[in-house]
Amino acid sequence: xxxxxxxxxxxxxxxxxxxxxxxxxxxxxxxxxxxxxxxxxxxxxxxxxxxxxxxxxxxxxxxxxxxxxxxxxxxxxxxxxxxxxxxxxxxxxxxxxxxxxxxxxxxxxxxxxxxxxxxxxxxxxxxxxxxxxxxxxxxxxxxxxxxxxxxxxxxxxxxxxxxxxxxxxxxxxxxxxxxxxxxxxxxxxxxxxxxxxxxxxxxxxxxxxxxxxxxxxxxxxxxxxxxxxxxxxxxxxxxxxxxxxxxxxxxxxxxxxxxxxxxxxxxxxxxxxxxxxxxxxxxxxxxxxxxxxxxxxxxxxxxxxxxxxxxxxxxxxxxxxxxxxxxxxxxxxxxxxxxxxxxxxxxxxxxxxxxxxxxxxxxxxxxxxxxxxxxxxxxxxxxxxxxxxxxxxxxxxxxxxxxxxxxxxxxxxxxxxxxxxxxxxxxxxxxxxxxxxxxxxxxxxxxxxxxxxxxxxxxxxxxxxxxxxxxxxxxxxxxxxxxxxxxxxxxxxxxxxxxxxxxxxxxxxxxxxxxxx
Numbered sequence: 463x464x465x466x467x468x469x470x471x472x473x474x475x476x477x478x479x480x481x482x483x484x485x486x487x488x489x490x491x492x493x494x495x496x497x498x499x500x501x502x503x504x505x506x507x508x509x510x511x512x513x514x515x516x517x518x519x520x521x522x523x524x525x526x527x528x529x530x531x532x533x534x535x536x537x538x539x540x541x542x543x544x545x546x547x548x549x550x551x552x553x554x555x556x557x558x559x560x561x562x563x564x565x566x567x568x569x570x571x572x573x574x575x576x577x578x579x580x581x582x583x584x585x586x587x588x589x590x591x592x593x594x595x596x597x598x599x600x601x602x603x604x605x606x607x608x609x610x611x612x613x614x615x616x617x618x619x620x621x622x623x624x625x626x627x628x629x630x631x632x633x634x635x636x637x638x639x640x641x642x643x644x645x646x647x648x649x650x651x652x653x654x655x656x657x658x659x660x661x662x663x664x665x666x667x668x669x670x671x672x673x674x675x676x677x678x679x680x681x682x683x684x685x686x687x688x689x690x691x692x693x694x695x696x697x698x699x700x701x702x703x704x705x706x707x708x709x710x711x712x713x714x715x716x717x718x719x720x721x722x723x724x725x726x727x728x729x730x731x732x733x734x735x736x737x738x739x740x741x742x743x744x745x746x747x748x749x750x751x752x753x754x755x756x757x758x759x760x761x762x763x764x765x766x767x768x769x770x771x772x773x774x775x776x777x778x779x780x781x782x783x784x785x786x787x788x789x790x791x792x793x794x795x796x797x798x799x800x801x802x803x804x805x806x807x808x809x810x811x812x813x814x815x816x817x818x819x820x821x822x823x824x825x826x827x828x829x830x831x832x833x834x835x836x837x838x839x840x841x842x843x844x845x846x847x848x849x850x851x852x853x854x855x856x857x858x859x860x861x862x863x864x865x866x867x868x869x870x871x872x873x874x875x876x877x878x879x880x881x882x883x884x885x886x887x888x889x890x891x892x893x894x895x896x897x898x899x900x901x902x903x904x905x906x907x908x909x910x911x912x913x914x915x916x917x918x919x920x921x922x923x924x925x926x927x928x929x930x931x932x933x934x935x936x937x938x939x940x941x942x943x944x945x946x947x948x949x950x951x952x953x954x955x956x957x958x959x960x961x962x963x964x965x966x967x968x969x970x971x972x973x974x975x976x977x978x979x
Contacts, residue, residue: 674738
């Protein structure tokens with residue numbers, strides 16, 4: 463049976479188990495939208511293409527599945543770039559389909575033509591321009607395979623209008639093999655043995671974990687190793703939730719906005735086991751003084767991340783879950799030989815002393831609702847049983863510092879790119895993935911206005927997302943830097959004109975509430 467390219471695309475999405483697509487129509491993709499009502503896919507009409515990609519991103523982070531966005535050509539495609547780059551920096555599996563002018567017009571400056579493949583080449587794991595309808599199904603299969611395997615990431619597929627209208631026989635590949643893409647998933651056993659030997663010899667070991675632990679669903683193996691060997695754990699912003707935030711071994715987030723305990727732990731450890739983290743500059747600071755006494759074990763599925771920023775003593779390339787499973791099997795041979803709580807007692811006592819003497823705290827003021835108090839209250843009300851999304855800035859750091867994340871995929875935040883406006887559409891995506899869960903976007907009054915138009919998307923689809931706006935009237939993080947490092951030269955960070963957010967919510971048909979001291 464002959465199907466059009468538009469039909470083939472939708473058939474492919476169903477074969478991949480896609481249940482929701484976030485999108486915005488236009489002339490270049492109108493053939494897809496013409497066929498869409500005939501399929502069981504749910505389409506969520508966003509109000510801006512950036513919102514579509516952030517929603518697909520939030521869906522992917524919350525569910526562990528591949529998120530999907532669909533937009534038209536030209537400005538529709540270029541509006542996705544920030545969302546694509548955001549997913550790329552945080553290794554989030556999404557596939558973005560963009561419309562394109564007919565193939566014979568490509569390069570002729572046709573109406574709404576842009577080279578989106580060229581534009582997104584630096585910020586996608588891979589991208590495609592489909593030139594023949596006969597290759598469409600295979601390309602879609604490859605796109606999903608690339609997005610979810612190895613180090614996950616965004617893949618973009620550009621669809622010329624004539625390819626969507628052309629017809630061919632539909633056949634979807636059952637499996638895919640790409641000669642140039644063979645990620646190493648099984649770790650080297652000798653390297654695992656070296657890593658375990660170093661870990662078991664340590665007097666002051668620390669687990670330093672990142673988002674890779676969450677994306678590979680390796681949190682149970684990590685928790686088992688930390689608890690059985692009594693090793694303290696710290697995490698990057700992207701790694702929050704990989705280890706229970708209420709466990710006595712938890713030191714908190716590290717880095718420039720991290721806890722005193724976590725940073726001191728890294729500075730004084732003798733062995734660091736880094737899992738799924740990339741030693742980014744917000745964590746390491748001055749590289750020459752980072753973990754000066756530590757031998758470093760680095761587990762990563764992406765070999766290019768190892769030794770990119772810091773020297774490593776024992777590299778282990780492979781899927782994080784497989785690597786940690788291998789380490790667990792080796793460790794089980796040693797458990798009967800030592801009392802690890804006693805073995806690490808001096809180190810654990812030191813960690814407790816740091817936690818006691820330098821807790822994460824703030825100064826309360828009469829008649830003032832501190833943002834830290836707001837985040838603490840949200841935690842007390844939810845006890846960690848919620849999906850927390852954040853915007854970017856001070857609100858993001860307070861959400862990281864004062865909310866305890868017990869399980870993975872419960873904090874959705876823009877880590878690598880730091881995208882203002884990410885949190886709300888990401889919350890929409892998370893709510894679509896889990897309709898019955900409580901989803902909260904902790905926002906600043908600056909960030910929330912970047913994609914506030916998606917209020918219509920939430921209301922129109924009956925999505926009960928909660929938005930908590932910490933309204934201080936400033937671009938808070940930039941102003942904080944101006945205060946600390948630029949002699950209080952508060953240039954362009956005071957938001958003199960603000961909407962009435964309660965009235966704005968009501969204008970969209972949502973409920974708005976104002977909390978005052």
